[in-house]
Amino acid sequence: MNRVQAIIIKEWREVFKNKFVIFTVSFLPLMITAIPLVMLYFTGRSEDFSGLSSADLPPQFLSFCSDLSSGDCMLYYLITQFIMLFMMVPMIVPMTISSYSIVGEKTTRTLEPLLATPVSTLEILIGKGLAAVIPAVAATWIGYLIYAGAARLMVPNPEVVSKLFDPLWLLAIFLVGPLLSLLGVSISVMISSRVNDPRVAEQISGVFVLPVIGLFIGQMSGLILINERFILLLAVGLVLLDSVLFYFAVQIFQRETILSRWK
Amino acid sequence: MSESQPIIETKNLTRSFGNITAVRDLTLTINRGEVFGLLGPNGAGKTTTVRMLAALLTPSGGEAWVAGYQVGKNDQEIRRRIGLLPEAPGLYDSLSAEQNLAFFGEMYGVKDISSRIQHYLELLGLWNRRFEPVGTFSKGMRQKLAIARALLHEPEVLFLDEPTSGLDPQATRLVREFISELRSEGRTIILCTHNLEEADRLCDRVAVVSGHLLALDAPSQLRRKLFGRQVVFHLVDASPRLAESLNGLEGVHNVEVVENKIVVSLEDPEKQNPALVRSLVENGAEIQFVGELRRRLEDVYLELMGSREGKNNE
Numbered sequence: 345m346n347r348v349q350a351i352i353i354k355e356w357r358e359v360f361k362n363k364f365v366i367f368t369v370s371f372l373p374l375m376i377t378a379i380p381l382v383m384l385y386f387t388g389r390s391e392d393f394s395g396l397s398s399a400d401l402p403p404q405f406l407s408f409c410s411d412l413s414s415g416d417c418m419l420y421y422l423i424t425q426f427i428m429l430f431m432m433v434p435m436i437v438p439m440t441i442s443s444y445s446i447v448g449e450k451t452t453r454t455l456e457p458l459l460a461t462p463v464s465t466l467e468i469l470i471g472k473g474l475a476a477v478i479p480a481v482a483a484t485w486i487g488y489l490i491y492a493g494a495a496r497l498m499v500p501n502p503e504v505v506s507k508l509f510d511p512l513w514l515l516a517i518f519l520v521g522p523l524l525s526l527l528g529v530s531i532s533v534m535i536s537s538r539v540n541d542p543r544v545a546e547q548i549s550g551v552f553v554l555p556v557i558g559l560f561i562g563q564m565s566g567l568i569l570i571n572e573r574f575i576l577l578l579a580v581g582l583v584l585l586d587s588v589l590f591y592f593a594v595q596i597f598q599r600e601t602i603l604s605r606w607k
Numbered sequence: 608m609s610e611s612q613p614i615i616e617t618k619n620l621t622r623s624f625g626n627i628t629a630v631r632d633l634t635l636t637i638n639r640g641e642v643f644g645l646l647g648p649n650g651a652g653k654t655t656t657v658r659m660l661a662a663l664l665t666p667s668g669g670e671a672w673v674a675g676y677q678v679g680k681n682d683q684e685i686r687r688r689i690g691l692l693p694e695a696p697g698l699y700d701s702l703s704a705e706q707n708l709a710f711f712g713e714m715y716g717v718k719d720i721s722s723r724i725q726h727y728l729e730l731l732g733l734w735n736r737r738f739e740p741v742g743t744f745s746k747g748m749r750q751k752l753a754i755a756r757a758l759l760h761e762p763e764v765l766f767l768d769e770p771t772s773g774l775d776p777q778a779t780r781l782v783r784e785f786i787s788e789l790r791s792e793g794r795t796i797i798l799c800t801h802n803l804e805e806a807d808r809l810c811d812r813v814a815v816v817s818g819h820l821l822a823l824d825a826p827s828q829l830r831r832k833l834f835g836r837q838v839v840f841h842l843v844d845a846s847p848r849l850a851e852s853l854n855g856l857e858g859v860h861n862v863e864v865v866e867n868k869i870v871v872s873l874e875d876p877e878k879q880n881p882a883l884v885r886s887l888v889e890n891g892a893e894i895q896f897v898g899e900l901r902r903r904l905e906d907v908y909l910e911l912m913g914s915r916e917g918k919n920n921e
Contacts, residue, residue, distance in 0.1 A: 350713035354699065354706075361701040453695040457756065460661050460691040461714035462683050600664050604624060 347463050351471025352478070355445050359475070368440040369479060373433050377487035380426040384498045387422065402566040408512075412503065420504050423495060427516050427570060428560035430491070433484045434525035436553055438476035439532040443545035445472050446536035450602065459599050469594055473529040477522065484521045515575045523582035524556070530589035537597045614639040614674055614764055614795050615660060621668035622655050629655040631819040632669065637812075639763075640793045642786075644800060644810035646908060651817045653799040654694060657766045660797070661691050674763045687715070690757035690765045694772065696749045700742030704733055704752050707741055708759055715760035727755035731785065747778025754785065765789065768799045783809065807904035821911045830902045833910050835860060837900040838876050838883070840869045843893040852890045856882055870900060 359365050401421055408424075409417035449455040458468070496505045507513075531552045536545040562568035615637035622630045630652040637643045645653045658664040660673055662682035671678040674688040698707050705724055712720035728734040731751040741749060750770065757765055770786065771779040786809055789796060800806050806813050807826050815821040815829075822829055842849065850862045850869050858879045861872040869887075873879050876899060887894060 347714055347716075350710055354702070354710045357706060358699055358701050452697070452700065453693070454697040454699055456663070456693045456695075457691060457697040457711070457753070458714065459663055460686060460689070460693075461711065462686045462716070463714045464683075603658065603663055 347467045348471045348474070351463075351468065352475045355441075355472060355475035356479075358448075359441055359445055362444060365440055365444050369437050369483065372436055373483040373487040376426075376429045376433050377490050380423070380429070380491060381494050381498070383422070384495055387419075402569060405569060408507075408571070412501075416501050416504050419499060419501075420507055423499075423504065423508065424513075424570070425564055426491070427513065428556065428563055430484060430488055430517060431521055431524055432553060432556050432560070433487060434477070434480045434521040435528040435556060436550070437480035437483060438473075438525050438528045439549040439553075440546055441476035441479065442472055442529050442532040443536050443542045443549060445475065446533060447539060447542040447545050450540060451542075456603060459603065465594055465597055465599060469533055469590075469597060473526070473533065473590075476529050476532070477525040480525050480528070481522050484517065484525075488517050512570070512572045512575060515572065515579065516570075519579050520575055520582065523579060523586055526586045527582060527589065528552075530586060530593045533593040534589070534596045537593075537602060612639050613637065614641075615672070615797070617660075617669065617671040619669035620656070620659060620666050620671050622652070622659055622664060623667045628667075628818065630659070630816075633816070633820055634669075635814055635820065635823055637795065637797065639795055641811045642790050642796045642798060642809055644798050644806035644813035645816060646800065646803065646806055646813050647816040647821075648801075648912065653816060654768055656816070657691070657768055657797065657799055660764075661689055661766055662686050663691075687760070688763045690760065690762035692750075692753050692757045692765075692767045692770055694768045696753035698741045698749055698753060698756075701740055703738050703740055704728065704744070705737040707752065708756055711756050712759050717760050720759075723759055727758060731755055745778070747774050747781060750774060750778065750782055751785070754782070758789075764795045764797065766797045766799075769801065770798070771800070771802060771805060803903070803905040803908050813904070815908060815911050817912070822907075826904045826907070829904070829907045833907050834902050835872045836874070836876050837902075838871050838873055838880060838897065839900045840871070840883070840887060840892075840897050841895040842867055842869065842887070843895065845869050845892075849887060849890055849892050852886055853883055856886060859883075 360369075401417065405421055406417065409420060412420060449458065492505065492508045495508060496502065499505050528549070532545060532549045535548045536542070539545050539548070559568060559570075563570050568574070613636045615635075617633050617635055620630060620633040621628065629650075633652075633656060645656060647653050655664065659666050659678060660671060662673070662678055662685040665679045673685045676684040676688070678685060699710070702710070705728070708724045708727070709720055712723065717723055724737075725734065728737050731754070733748060733752060733755070736744070736748070741752065744752065754767070754770070757767075767786070771782050774782060783805060786796065786798070790809065796809075798806065798810060810826065812823065812825050813829070814823045822832075824832065845864050845867045847864055850864045853859055853862050853869070853871055856879070858874040859871055860874070863870045871883060873883075880897065884894065884897065
């Protein structure tokens with residue numbers, strides 16, 4: 345086992361004994377999986393949209409519907425609205441885990457013996473980062489698979505549900521999700537290095553989720569069309585942003601300052 | 608390597624935090640196999656010194672070498688070779704004793720972790736509680752576990768910062784006995800402590816610091832340097848007249864009467880005592896017994912701190 349693996353296992357053993365962390369990590373994915381399912385349960389048949397026409401949908405979206413009926417197209421539109429919700433999970437969950445992980449080390453004074461070992465700052469942050477990212481991404485993927493599976497049972501037309509496995513969705517969940525997760529961790533590391541209360545770190549980090557919520561609102565209101573091009577551009581932007589922010593996170597994690605300032 | 612070889616050397620080691628200088632121009636040498644005490648009041652810079660030598664803080668000035676590696680330049684190599692018991696044990700409470708040690712074993716890259724863990728947990732009497740969360744341990748048990756953690760990778764130098772602070776007398780005794788065992792194994796130990804009796808008992812040499820170095824030597828030498836050698840004569844009646852009779856004798860520096868005792872500061876008691884006894888008897892003294900007055904390290908410490916305060920007040 346290398347040092348990074350050892351840090352990941354230690355983090356999980358420690359963090360998942362914290363009831364508040366367990367609640368946050370499990371509650372958000374459950375809610376974000378449950379809300380769309382409840383909505384689908386009540387509006388899951390295309391006949392429910394019989395009173396609506398294609399003109400009620402954003403014009404750019406119609407290109408996704410190809411040969412779907414207007415009712416099915418409306419249903420597909422509804423299903424895709426939750427894509428941004430699923431992308432919030434991998435960003436918020438690691439913020440909670442890494443806030444408790446880093447600030448927790450400071451408040452319980454376990455950081456000094458750890459920093460006295462030959463472990464590098466990069467190894468510590470990669471270990472702690474992955475310990476936060478892996479459960480968050482896993483929770484997102486599991487939530488998504490449950491959502492897709494349940495949607496299959498609730499929506500009569502399999503063609504609509506099969507669109508959940510279009511490249512657009514797969515890129516969003518399996519590429520943008522982990523990238524957002526890394527973004528959340530980098531932000532959380534930077535903030536956690538400067539504060540002495542995990543809740544403060546979590547709350548400040550939470551502000552950075554607002555742009556994703558903005559995307560969700562933009563999509564719901566028809567201002568933004570989330571298509572494959574948008575997702576790919578978002579992914580490229582996130583790769584760059586993650587690289588820059590993780591670099592800064594490592595720079596901001598000043599071993600000496602953390603040791604000498606915290607009491 | 609011979610035991611007299613230096614394992615730690617500092618030259619004008621300095622560390623400032625903003626406008627405050629915690630350690631100033633500290634120059635000292637610590638030899639391999641030595642138990643070295645760092646003594647001083649709160650805020651004297653003991654912990655800062657240990658943190659610099661443990662490659663946790665970079666010096667603001669001066670230089671330091673630990674196990675042949677320069678602090679600030681070869682920090683990873685230094686960290687591989689030192690063990691640190693910080694002021695707070697810093698254990699992961701929700702992890703078991705075994706999991707705590709296994710984690711740090713991985714951090715140090717220890718090859719035979721399981722056998723090392725078993726060795727130290729058995730040695731410290733914690734083997735039967737290895738699966739229990741550390742959060743359920745008493746202070747003494749936690750301290751012992753933290754010492755085991757510091758020793759797991761068999762470091763060349765062991766830094767112990769206040770190892771018995773906050774422990775009950777029984778736990779204190781256990782930890783001190785363990786340090787004595789480590790001493791007999793020939794390990795180099797740097798011991799930061801407020802407990803002067805502990806330092807007196809365990810340390811080969813001590814440095815008294817207060818931002819800078821006030822004194823450095825073996826406890827017995829410090830006593831001798833500050834107070835000289837003193838002989839105490841217990842008499843039936845210690846009158847000033849008897850004390851006067853000793854004043855002019857060769858090698859006598861000072862004579863004091865304290866209750867029914869006469870305390871004489873001497874250069875060489877083995878040589879001069881017979882003349883003193885003879886003089887007292889000739890002047891009618893009834894001697895009950897004679898002994899050398901042993902000053903405690905606490906007296907040395909208080910004397911040094913008192914003279915420092917005196918200088919500061921001037």
